[in-house]
Structures are given as C-alpha cells and as structure tokens.
Amino acid sequence: MAITIIDIAKMCGVGVTTVSRAINNHPDINEETKAMIMQVIKENHYVPNNSARNLKRAASKTIAVLIKGITNAFFNRMIQVFEKEIQTKKYSFILQRVDENQDEIEVAIELVKEKRLKGIVFLGGNFLHPKEKLDQLTVPFVLSTIGMTEEFDPDEYSYVAVDDYKESYKMVDYLCGLGHKQIAIITAPMDDVSIGKLRYEGYKKALEDHGVELNDRLVLCMKEDIESYSMENGYVVTKELLQSEEEFTAIYAVSDSMAIGACKALVEGGKRVPEDYSVAGFDGVDISFYYNPSITTIRQPVEEIAEETIRILFDMIHKKVTHAHKIFPAELIVRESTRLLT
C-alpha cells in the first residue's frame, strides 16, 4: 500500500497539517521541523497526493473581486484587466457580485473562510463599515473606484480612484462656462456616502463659484427601485423632469449610462440633443463615444486604475506596504451632446 501523508506525520511525530505546511512551503512552520519532515518524505519516497495538493494550493492562492452592480459597463473593462493581472501572478481569480442591499464585508469574510483568499478587491459601491467589522477581514484588500468621502480614514484603507469631487466640478464648471445656468443633475439619493455624494458636491461647488443659485427642483435622485446608475434610471428620472415643466438647459448625469437614458427620454419627448438641451455624463465608457449624439463626459483611466489596484494589493500581500493610495486624474472629453448657449 502506498505511503500517505498520515504515515509521514506519524513517523515525524507531528500533525498532518504540519506535514502539509512543509510540503506547501507554508510560512507558519519552524524551519527545523520542516527540514526534518522533508528528510523523512525523501527517505520514504513519499509522493504527495497531487490532487489534494492542487486543491490546497489553488485554495490558498486566490484573489476575489467583489463587485456591486455587474451590469455597469464601466466595470467590464476593469474586470478584464484584473483577471489578466491576477493570472500573470499565477493566482486564481474569483468574481463575486454583491447585491445593493448586501453587506460586502460579510460576504468577504465568508469568502475568506471558504476559499482561503489571499486578497480582495472591492469594486464600486460605498464602503463605510465600523472598525470592529473591518478587523475581522484578515487578508489585505484594496478599494477600487469607491468614492472617498471625508468620513474615510486613509490609514485604515488602501484605495485607487479618481477625485470624484474635483472631476465632477470640472464638468459642471465647463457647462457653466458654456453659459448654462439651469443645469439639472441626476445623482444618487441624498443619503449616499460615495461617488454620488462626491459628484453632487462638485456640482454644488461649481454652481456656487459661477454665482448660480442651487435650484432644488433640478436636483434629481435616481430611483431606488431601479438599478442604480443605469440607462433605465436616467430615462425614468428625465421623463419626470420633463413632466414637471421645470425649466432647464442642460442635464448632467453622474454616469454615462444615465446620460444615455436622459437622451432617450428627451428624444422621445420630441427634443433634440444638444440643440434643445445639452447632456453630459461621467465615466467615459465605450458607448459614450458610439452614442448618437456622442456624449460629453469625464473619462476615468480604467486600465490604469485596475492595474494600480492589483499592484497595491500584491504589495500588501508581500508585506511591502501596509496601506497605499493613488488618485488618478480623469479627463474632460467634449463631444456632440453639449453646446454653447447663445
């Protein structure tokens, strides 16, 4: 009968786990013990059971990406980059979608237990969790494109993102510069604590700097019963705006998808973009270029953000850093959907 790991453990006078650690180069083992075990393995011509070893190895070298809202086109390109970078490092990759109403930390804690993750990327959504809860997350994690509101303590987190406040300001500053004063915004509900809030704050500040008074009736929140930041949400909200008969000359939607929904509602209402209304978005997803008219937007450098996210995560895994942060600049791209008000 072939010799087993249990036989080796008995011969060495150690537990099976210890033998497994020796075989798999696990750091949590005394070097002397390891040398002794490897010697016994060699002398007895023991061949570790491959499938078990593969399972163990696979289970212990996995990165999970937790994503809020997988239908968001903005994330698709990022996921491709994550996958490529993670595979280059010979880790396997788990993509886990988290529902809007699910707690991502709880999902992450479960995944760490089940899959023995080495690291986690949190993608999208907001991320305000009590410290006690975060402390239960025993593996490195990086927040990617999650709005960094002032409630965040940078010492607690690693993150990669754009400056949502500043970039949003840039867009609204541009619209004001075109002569628009009645700019409707489609943003997150007012209790949002992430990108929706930051982009809304940028909007308010730009209006203020241009001496434009904030009109509450032009602050439109996406519907909570419709997928957030989606085309459908922009469409439904814009239909209501048109029915309200509130005057406006431009719509700034805080995602390209919502900007496209807004265009559709305007066109269905017999309006032209940009002749009757200017429309602007945020993100710079492909469809913002292909849409007719093409959409003026803020392009986030998605590839660079995704690559940097993985770089930081592996620096943390290899204990080169405890935390790191990077804010990328985004770019205002002027296209056909906005025009100078004359």
Added chain:
Amino acid sequence: MAITIIDIAKMCGVGVTTVSRAINNHPDINEETKAMIMQVIKENHYVPNNSARNLKRAASKTIAVLIKGITNAFFNRMIQVFEKEIQTKKYSFILQRVDENQDEIEVAIELVKEKRLKGIVFLGGNFLHPKEKLDQLTVPFVLSTIGMTEEFDPDEYSYVAVDDYKESYKMVDYLCGLGHKQIAIITAPMDDVSIGKLRYEGYKKALEDHGVELNDRLVLCMKEDIESYSMENGYVVTKELLQSEEEFTAIYAVSDSMAIGACKALVEGGKRVPEDYSVAGFDGVDISFYYNPSITTIRQPVEEIAEETIRILFDMIHKKVTHAHKIFPAELIVRESTRLLT
C-alpha cells in the same frame, strides 16, 4: 488535547477520508461503516473542525460559469440570473472568463480538479471538441446560447439556445419584405462554427427565398484583431464598407453592439439612419432600445434561457436526466432604425 479526525480514524481502523465522508454525508461510503464511525464520533464527543468542514463543503458544492467575452452586454443579464438561481440552490458560483484563443474544455478540466465543481455552464463561443476530450469532463455541463451547428450530436450535449438560423432568417426576410435587396451583413469570419455561421446561413436562405442574388462584397466579416461582436468591430467594418463604395441600402449586423458601431460609422460619414440606410441587429440588449435611433432587432429571451440552463444542469446533477435540450423562440422587434424602401 482535543480529539482530532485522525484519532477517530485510528479508533475506527479506517482512513481519514472515510471519516470525512461519514461526517459530510458523502454517498461513496458503506452505510455500515458510516454508522460505526458516527457511533465512535458520538461516544468520544468529537466535534468536527468547522472551518475544514466548511472548506470541504464549499469546495464540493460549486457551479462554474465559463464565459467567452465578458464585455458582451448580452451576457450580463444572464449572469445575474445564473447567480440568483445557483444561490437559491445553496451552491456557490464561480464566474470564469475564457479568452477567445483559450480551449474552454481545458480550462473546465482544470477547474473541476481545483474547485471540485458539481456542474458547469458554458456560455457563448463555439463548442466543437473531440469526444475523447469531452470524456475527460467528469461533471455535468450545459451549453447556453452556443450556436448548435449541424456538426453537433445532440446525444452528447445538453443545450439551451434560440434557433439562430431561423431567427436570423426572420430578420432578413423582414428586411427583404421592406424592399431591401442590397443588404450588407456583418458576421463572423467564414471559418466560424457557431452563431456567426448559423446567422449567416439564415441570411443566405432568406435572400434566396426572396430571389435576391448573394453579393459577396456585401458579406463583411468582423475583424479578428478586434473584440468579436463589439461596437468597435461593427464601426470599423462599416467604415470600410463606406470606403469601398459598394452600393447597399441596409446593414444587418449579427449583434446589436455591431449594429450600433455601424450606425456610428454611418452618422460620421454624414449618412442618416434609417433615411439613408436601414440598420438591424440581433440579441435585444438594453442599449438597442436606448440608442438613437432605436435598433430593430431579434430579442432573445435571456432570462428564460438562463433559468432553463440552470434547471437542466441541476436535473443532470441529480441524475433526473442524462441530457436535455431546449430551443426558445426569439422575437423580431421593429424599431426606428429600419424603414420601408419606397
């Protein structure tokens, strides 16, 4: 010191694996042996190590979805349904992207080994593999929205899809009925053996039935160096068509994304859709409704396809069926991008 699974195994005179099988209700264990082990466990007040048990249990109840081309909007809605249905059944869910040039069977075989999968869904792409290779796949699998060309032996596979040939015929028959005779098609390269081939065959047959001779210069293949079925592919191919100065009155792209790329190229070339050219797509993704003009398309019932895929997979896992097939009807949706030729 606490009693371990190894102690129990020794007391019972069996291997650790056998004890583990008894604890986890694994079917591969003699009932008498199991009863004996459970008795010893009970008498010794042994509490199985929870984390190990969870790991094992998680690892043995996982379904993987292997997908070709994650950026395809068509798959996003399906993935949401897969995830929901799989979670309802208390299985965990792995989403694995497969590159265009990767062999999905090899990826699947590796995953089965590493994650001890219970079942697999193959999503998209083509699926012609030698029988010897398929036989290495030891878990049930279902092909979902993969083109079922005549090379397929239904007895070898379970699948859920639409009839790509018939639905494509429906679209081209409709365009011919509007008076179009010079209909360009944007489809897969001619060596394709999946949906691209089937949709192209449907196009040819519809032209034939309307007495329209096939014009090879209007048969346009997507570029192999650009993501397949993407907006960019439709855009680049249509730019070339316009430069060729070949006459045509309609473009039928075999995906909505390519139809949108085609519209963009036409509009950039100073043409109007549908006044100058009609454009039609296939799939029925959200953006086909929101695009301006909205795109005439064939709507695939994605939710139903995804639900049926999981239903069949679990019927196979529970050995209620060996193979099952379901073909759903799709729907021609006439929108603004096509017009009657007068």
